Structure formats: structure tokens, C-alpha cells
Amino acid sequence: MKYALYKLSTFLMTILLVSLIIFTVFQVLPGNPAQIILGMDADTQQIAQLEKELGLDKSIGERYTSWLSGFLMGDLGDSLKYQQPVLDVLKDRIPVTFSIAIYSILLTICIGIPLGIYIARTDGRWISVFLSMFTQLGIAVPSFWFAFVLILVFGVTFQLFPTFGYVPWSESFIGALRSYFLPSLALAISNIAVVIRYLRNTILDQAKMDYVRTARCKGLREKTIMYGHILRNALMPVLTIMGLIVADTLGGSIIIENVFALPGLGNLLIQSITSRDFPLVQSMVLYIAILVILVNFIVDLLYKLIDPRVRLKG
Amino acid sequence: MKMITIKRLFIMLFVLLFIVGCSSPTASKDTQGKTNHSEQNQEKSSNEGGVVRIAMSTEIDNLDPYLSAATDTGSMMDNVFDGLLDTDENGKLVPAIAEKYAISDDGRTYTFYLKEGVMFHDGSELTADDVVYSYAKLGGLNGGEPLSSRFEIVEKVEAKSPLEVVVTLKEVDSAFLARNIVAIVPKDYEEQSSKPIGAGPFKFEEYKVGQELRLSKNENYYDKENTPKIDEVQFKIMPDPESSILAMQAGEIDILPGISKQGLDQLGDTVHSISGPQNMVQLMAMNNSVKPFDDVRVRQAINLAINKDVIIDTVADGMGTKLGTNMSPAMQFYYEPGLEDRYEQNIEKAKELLDEAGLASGFTMELTVPSDYQFHVDTAQVIADQLSQINIQTEIKQIEFSSWLENVYNNAQYETTIIGFTGKLDPYEVLVRYVSDYGKNFMKFQDERYDELIKEAVRETDETKKAALYKKAQTILTDEAAALFIMDPDRTTAMRNGVNGLKLFPIQKFNLEDVTVTK
Numbered sequence: 001m002k003y004a005l006y007k008l009s010t011f012l013m014t015i016l017l018v019s020l021i022i023f024t025v026f027q028v029l030p031g032n033p034a035q036i037i038l039g040m041d042a043d044t045q046q047i048a049q050l051e052k053e054l055g056l057d058k059s060i061g062e063r064y065t066s067w068l069s070g071f072l073m074g075d076l077g078d079s080l081k082y083q084q085p086v087l088d089v090l091k092d093r094i095p096v097t098f099s100i101a102i103y104s105i106l107l108t109i110c111i112g113i114p115l116g117i118y119i120a121r122t123d124g125r126w127i128s129v130f131l132s133m134f135t136q137l138g139i140a141v142p143s144f145w146f147a148f149v150l151i152l153v154f155g156v157t158f159q160l161f162p163t164f165g166y167v168p169w170s171e172s173f174i175g176a177l178r179s180y181f182l183p184s185l186a187l188a189i190s191n192i193a194v195v196i197r198y199l200r201n202t203i204l205d206q207a208k209m210d211y212v213r214t215a216r217c218k219g220l221r222e223k224t225i226m227y228g229h230i231l232r233n234a235l236m237p238v239l240t241i242m243g244l245i246v247a248d249t250l251g252g253s254i255i256i257e258n259v260f261a262l263p264g265l266g267n268l269l270i271q272s273i274t275s276r277d278f279p280l281v282q283s284m285v286l287y288i289a290i291l292v293i294l295v296n297f298i299v300d301l302l303y304k305l306i307d308p309r310v311r312l313k314g
Numbered sequence: 315m316k317m318i319t320i321k322r323l324f325i326m327l328f329v330l331l332f333i334v335g336c337s338s339p340t341a342s343k344d345t346q347g348k349t350n351h352s353e354q355n356q357e358k359s360s361n362e363g364g365v366v367r368i369a370m371s372t373e374i375d376n377l378d379p380y381l382s383a384a385t386d387t388g389s390m391m392d393n394v395f396d397g398l399l400d401t402d403e404n405g406k407l408v409p410a411i412a413e414k415y416a417i418s419d420d421g422r423t424y425t426f427y428l429k430e431g432v433m434f435h436d437g438s439e440l441t442a443d444d445v446v447y448s449y450a451k452l453g454g455l456n457g458g459e460p461l462s463s464r465f466e467i468v469e470k471v472e473a474k475s476p477l478e479v480v481v482t483l484k485e486v487d488s489a490f491l492a493r494n495i496v497a498i499v500p501k502d503y504e505e506q507s508s509k510p511i512g513a514g515p516f517k518f519e520e521y522k523v524g525q526e527l528r529l530s531k532n533e534n535y536y537d538k539e540n541t542p543k544i545d546e547v548q549f550k551i552m553p554d555p556e557s558s559i560l561a562m563q564a565g566e567i568d569i570l571p572g573i574s575k576q577g578l579d580q581l582g583d584t585v586h587s588i589s590g591p592q593n594m595v596q597l598m599a600m601n602n603s604v605k606p607f608d609d610v611r612v613r614q615a616i617n618l619a620i621n622k623d624v625i626i627d628t629v630a631d632g633m634g635t636k637l638g639t640n641m642s643p644a645m646q647f648y649y650e651p652g653l654e655d656r657y658e659q660n661i662e663k664a665k666e667l668l669d670e671a672g673l674a675s676g677f678t679m680e681l682t683v684p685s686d687y688q689f690h691v692d693t694a695q696v697i698a699d700q701l702s703q704i705n706i707q708t709e710i711k712q713i714e715f716s717s718w719l720e721n722v723y724n725n726a727q728y729e730t731t732i733i734g735f736t737g738k739l740d741p742y743e744v745l746v747r748y749v750s751d752y753g754k755n756f757m758k759f760q761d762e763r764y765d766e767l768i769k770e771a772v773r774e775t776d777e778t779k780k781a782a783l784y785k786k787a788q789t790i791l792t793d794e795a796a797a798l799f800i801m802d803p804d805r806t807t808a809m810r811n812g813v814n815g816l817k818l819f820p821i822q823k824f825n826l827e828d829v830t831v832t833k
Contacts, residue, residue: 031716037375038383043463044753156564163561261552263524274716
């Protein structure tokens with residue numbers, strides 16, 4: 001309980017601090033949202049009209065306090081650009097980014113962990129050296145490049161997957177899985193490489209430990225030693241990395257969503273910053289902050305699951 | 315033991331993900347919604363029916379035609395709305411909802427005679443009352459704020475009969491006629507922003523924010539000859555140009571406007587394209603109110619130092635038209651030819667002029683470019699290189715377009731900048747940018763003769779005389795070297811083989827009613 005309260009208070013402080021920083025940054029940045037929405041060819045009339053509609057004629061301080069009080073009451077305000085409640089704008093976008101994030105994390109786990117174990121077990125053999133080189137490449141090459149290669153190979157040449165856009169889960173489950181596959185894979189590749197390298201290193205480290213020798217002396221089979229003892233310990237640091245990867249996935253989705261023309265949060269975040277859509281940016285930063293904190297919390301819980309010696313401390 | 319089952323689970327999950335991913339390639343067509351439908355139509359190999367998918371790089375700013383200002387949005391929604399008049403490929407005004415019009419001798423009264431049986435998409439008939447409502451709304455005549463400064467000139471608008479509208483202007487304005495291409499909306503309908511209703515060749519179906527805009531054929535289009543051939547249009551919002559090229563290569567996009575030369579090469583024989591001047595003026599604006607650009611000799615020297623052909627070759631792959639003033643030859647009737655060669659590159663003469671201005675040793679200038687536009691950024695690099703020949707050192711400062719709008723466009727806080735002015739139908743809208751007291755004259759160009767000429771042209775009702783005045787004004791811009799006018803970059807639109815009928819207009823516009831799809 002104490003632990004949860006402590007987490008909650010740091011969480012609220014973070015949100016407040018983040019919103020203040022964003023607010024200050026927005027003050028410094030030049031740019032009038034009404035002018036940006038309407039562009040170069042807009043009339044002065046049109047701009048003035050829109051400013052009034054958006055409430056931009058009020059002072060900046062007034063706007064911030066009204067946003068803050070609204071937020072505390074559970075109202076995120078209206079987006080300046082889309083001229084509808086922020087929640088409505090986010091409602092359609094969140095599932096898109098969420099799908100890519102979860103899908104790519106699943107891919108990371110399903111490919112990264114088995115391969116990491118495999119490379120560790122075959123350490124020293126040529127296949128392991130070869131795969132290690134591959135992971136090096138995976139870390140070094142940016143995700144948007146993978147995205148283009150994947151589109152070219154699977155979308156254009158073999159026409160196995162759509163090259164852009166998405167199918168909502170409600171429309172067709174298989175269709176959705178297919179449309180999210182390439183963006184998720186593009187996002188996952190570097191994460192997979194990171195997981196493989198981490199897991200390999202920790203497994204090799206753990207394999208030199210005394211308890212492994214003891215287990216061998218007891219006459220346990222190699223497989224039991226690996227999966228019953230080494231892996232449990234080796235997975236701990238990987239889990240920490242996974243927590244970071246989740247936060248990273250949200251950042252990476254910004255580029256990937258652009259490449260695959262997916263209307264997700266990353267795409268929206270960029271646009272709302274360039275259009276100086278203060279209420280929308282604030283709400284999205286808030287949302288991302290909640291998510292990152294939540295993921296960290298889940299990672300903490302998972303530690304305990306994998307290693308019962310860990311006790312949650314406040 | 316437990317770990318082994320987990321391992322199996324991993325393998326199963328992975329295999330599952332992959333099988334699902336790779337299975338049934340036919341299902342991939344589901345993602346384009348009605349694609350299967352379009353293929354059925356294509357199998358008939360007739361020119362009727364089908365779906366056309368067009369890649370657009372920007373989102374819709376507002377579905378309401380009166381609240382939207384973005385060029386891209388206008389070109390998409392133009393298919394939903396019709397105006398009293400329309401434009402043809404040469405920028406000539408042609409009848410649309412209005413069958414014909416008459417202008418009074420004093421040039422202040424316009425009478426429009428509407429076609430009979432024009433229907434809005436909701437089934438109601440379009441009458442003079444709707445036109446009155448639309449124009450009153452735009453001009454702020456119904457008590458509200460005017461929505462467009464271009465309609466503030468309207469004094470009153472009346473319905474003489476259900477098919478006759480009389481528009482009276484406060485004063486003569488020869489630029490008014492071209493403004494009548496503006497959308498006519500149904501009277502008292504206030505939901506244009508969410509469900510737009512017009513009288514155009516296509517009906518609004520659905521807009522998925524940031525994803526796609528779907529329009530369907532208007533079966534009851536009043537202009538029977540121009541009833542659309544295709545059943546549906548899908549504008550796909552695709553911000554990344556490379557992705558749209560790949561999507562076209564994969565057959566998921568039929569029309570790709572604004573494609574690069576490399577993109578066209580990449581697509582090869584699978585597509586054909588139309589290309590031509592887009593009526594844009596790309597220029598390097600010089601803030602005429604700050605030193606040393608307040609000196610005409612400095613501005614001329616800069617003009618003389620630049621070889622525009624090199625810029626066109628390197629930045630636009632040779633696909634652009636050289637300009638010498640703030641007007642593109644796409645505006646045939648109003649364009650003053652010959653000005654583009656006024657300042658042939660002449661380094662010696664440029665140096666002399668700088669010497670006369672007391673700047674023989676050169677100076678350093680700041681060139682602010684909107685970083686969102688790679689085309690302008692590239693142009694800046696070439697210009698910087700060429701200007702170094704006359705000892706002008708250029709510091710290129712890239713800023714985000716939002717900041718550019720605020721700092722440069724609204725507040726003229728800059729020395730030099732590169733931008734493109736998009737095309738307008740009437741020369742007044744193009745040339746007014748340089749009138750001394752015009753609010754958005756961020757070049758800070760000031761010339762009494764020029765102001766007078768533009769004023770006179772607006773009052774002139776004779777087309778030929780009007781054109782002569784505008785041509786004179788263009789010459790002043792060149793003589794005074796108001797800016798460094800660079801080029802009108804070609805706009806190239808790629809079409810998948812089998813898709814035909816798209817034309818080029820002096821404004822960004824898709825004549826989708828003429829487009830056909832065959833196998």
C-alpha cells in the first residue's frame with residue numbers, strides 16, 4: 001500500500017512537471033496555431049475567426065490554468081487542430097500505436113529470447129559468430145531503413161502484406177494481424193538484436209557461476225541446468241531491458257507510423273507539435289508518461305514472479 | 315520441465331505469428347476496403363465504374379470549404395462542391411452551376427443565371443436562395459463575421475427569382491469574377507465540418523482522420539456529360555513520399571501527385587504521367603526594408619549573380635520553368651514574356667553594382683528556409699554557392715514551417731528567405747503581395763507606381779487593358795528586383811497504367827469526373 005502510494009505521488013509529480021515543461025517550451029516556440037492550421041493562403045479574417053473559436057485570444061496563463069483545472073476534473077479539453085475533444089482524437093489513434101507496440105514486443109520476445117538462448121548454447125561455433133554479427137547489424141541500422149526493405153521485399157516483390165494503412169481489429173482479426181505485421185517487425189528488429197545480445201551475455205556469465213557447477217556435480221542434465229537455473233537468473237537484466245524497450249517502442253513508432261502511413265500516436269504527436277496544439281500535446285505526453293510508469297510497475301511485479309527472492313520494497 | 319513448455323510455447327507463438335502473417339495473400343486485398351469490388355469492375359474491362367486511390371501527403375484541415383485554407387484539402391473537396399463558375403485547363407472561367415452571367419456596364423453588378431435542376435447531395439434543389447446564403451456567409455452580410463476577405467467587397471446579394479442571383483459590389487473589382495468558383499452550400503446547413511454536402515460530381519462518404527477520405531459518385535450530377543465514370547475515390551493520407559511510391563509499385567495506389575523524378579524512374583513502365591508548370595512562383599524574397607537589401611543595386615547584383623538554369627537542373631532535375639517576375643507562364647493571358655532573361659548571370663556586372671553600393675568587399679546574409687520543404691532547402695544550397703562568387707557569404711538557417719509562418723511571413727523578421735507562392739486564378743491575388751499596404755507583403759516592397767497600377771487594374775473591366783496593366787506591374791517587379799524570382803517547378807502526377815483522364819490545371823485540382831479505370 002505504502003509502495004503504491006509512493007508510486008502514485010511520484011507519478012503525479014512527474015505529470016505536473018512534464019506539463020509545466022511542455023507549457024514553457026510552447027511559450028518559447030514561435031507560431032500561431034490558427035495561422036498554422038489555415039496556412040499561407042489564409043485570410044486575416046479566417047485567422048481571426050479561428051483564433052476566437054479556439055480561445056486563443058485569451059492570455060497564455062489563462063489557457064494553462066483552464067487546461068489544468070479541466071484536467072483535474074477529468075476533462076482534457078479540445079484539440080485546436082481537430083476542433084474536437086482530445087479524447088475523441090486519441091480514441092482512434094491509441095489502438096493503432098498500441099497494436100504496433102504490443103505486436104512488436106511479442107515478436108521481440110518470441111524471436112529474441114529463443115535465439116539468445118541458442119546463440120549462448122552454441123557459443124564459439126561459427127553459427128554463433130555469424131548470428132552475433134547479424135545482431136550487431138540489427139542494432140546499428142535504423143528502423144525506418146528496415147521498414148523500407150520490408151515493404152520492398154514483402155509488400156512490393158512478393159505482395160504478401162499491404163504496404164501501408166491498417167485494418168481495424170474489429171473488422172478482421174487476420175487482416176489486422178497482417179496489416180500490423182510489417183511495421184511491428186520493422187520496429188522489433190533492433191529490439192530483437194538488443195535482447196539477443198543481452199541474453200547471450202548474461203547466460204554466458206551465469207554459466208560460470210558456482211551454482212551451475214554444483215548443479216552439474218549433482219548430475220543434472222544440461223537442459224535442466226539451462227532452463228531451470230541459468231535462464232531464471234539470466235532473464236532478470238533482460239527484463240529491465242524489456243521495460244526500456246517498451247518506452248522505446250513508443251518513440252520508434254513515430255517514424256514507423258509515418259513510413260506505413262498509420263494514423264497512430266507517434267504520427268499525431270509530431271503533427272500536434274508542429275501545429276502548436278497545446279491541449280493535444282499535453283494529453284499525449286501525459287498518456288505516454290502513464291504508460292511508461294505503468295510498464296515499469298509491471299516489470300517490478302515480473303521480477304518477483306521470476307525470482308521469488310525479490311521482495312517489493314517501498 | 316516448466317521451462318521446456320515455455321520454450322515450446324515460444325516456438326508455437328512464433329510459428330503462429332508467421333503463418334498468420336504469410337497466409338492467404340488474397341486477404342491482403344481486404345485492407346483496401348472495396349478493392350475486390352474494383353477488380354470485378356475492371357474485369358468487365360469497360361470504362362465505367364471502379365475505384366481510384368490517390369495518395370495525398372497532408373491531412374485535411376477542415377471539411378467545411380469556408381473554414382479550410384489548405385491547398386491539398388481544397389483539391390480533394392473541390393470534387394464535392396461546385397461553384398457558380400469553374401476553371402478549365404487554361405485557367406479560363408467556364409459555367410458550372412451558373413449557366414451564364416452578365417456584368418453591368420459600371421462593373422459593379424453581376425447577374426448569375428443558374429442552371430435548372432441542380433441538386434445537392436441531400437436531394438434538395440439548389441436555388442438562388444442557397445447562393446445568397448453562401449455569399450452572405452462568406453462576406454459577413456448576415457450579421458456574422460466575414461469568412462473571407464475576398465468577399466468583403468460584396469455589398470449585397472439578392473435572389474431575383476429562384477434561378478437568378480444579383481451580386482452588387484461596393485466598388486469595381488475586376489478580380490471578383492474568378493472568385494465565383496467558390497463552393498455553393500445548402501442554405502442553413504451547419505454541419506459542413508462533419509458531413510459536407512455540396513452539389514459537386516462526388517458525394518462525401520467518410521473521412522477517417524489521418525487515414526482516408528472516401529467520395530462516391532454523384533449519380534444525380536446536374537452536368538450529365540460530366541457525370542463521373544468511376545464509382546469511388548479514396549484519398550489516402552500518406553505523409554512519407556517514399557512509402558507512397560512503394561505503395562504504387564505494389565499496386566495499392568492508382569494516382570500519385572507530386573512525384574519526384576527518381577520516383578518516376580523507380581516505377582518505370584508500370585505508370586504513365588502528366589507533367590507541367592503548376593503556376594507556382596518559387597522565389598528568394600529579400601526583406602526590402604533592411605540593409606543592405608533596401609538598395610536596389612544590391613538586389614540587382616544578387617539577381618545577376620544567380621544562374622537559374624543551374625538551380626532548375628540540380629534541384630528540379632531540369633523540370634521547371636525559369637521565372638523573371640512574380641508570375642508563371644501558366645497564366646498565359648496575363649504573363650509578360652521576356653522578363654525571365656532580364657538578369658542573365660554576369661558576375662562582373664554584379665560586382666560593379668555591389669561596388670557602387672559600397673559593398674565591394676561583400677557581406678554576410680542570413681537565408682532563412684522552412685526545413686519542411688527539402689526543395690527550398692536544396693535551392694538555398696545552390697544559391698549560397700553561387701553568391702559566394704560575388705563575396706556574399708550566406709548563412710542558411712533552417713526553421714520549422716510553423717516558426718517560418720510566424721517570424722517571416724507574419725512579422726517579416728528575416729533578411730532573405732525561400733518560399734513558393736501557390737497559383738491563383740486571378741492575377742490580382744498573385745500580384746497583390748507586393749502592394750505597399752497589403753497585410754502580408756512580407757517582402758516589404760514599396761513602389762508607388764506599382765500600387766497605382768494594381769489599383770487601376772482592379773478597376774479596369776476590359777480584359778485586354780487589364781492584362782496590359784498587370785504586365786506593366788510585373789515589369790516593375792523585375793526592374794526593381796523586388797525579389798530573386800527563380801522558377802515554377804513542374805508538378806508531375808503519376809497514374810497507374812489503365813488509369814486515364816487526369817489533366818493539369820493552373821490551380822491544384824483533380825478533374826476526377828473525367829478519370830477512367832480499365833484493366
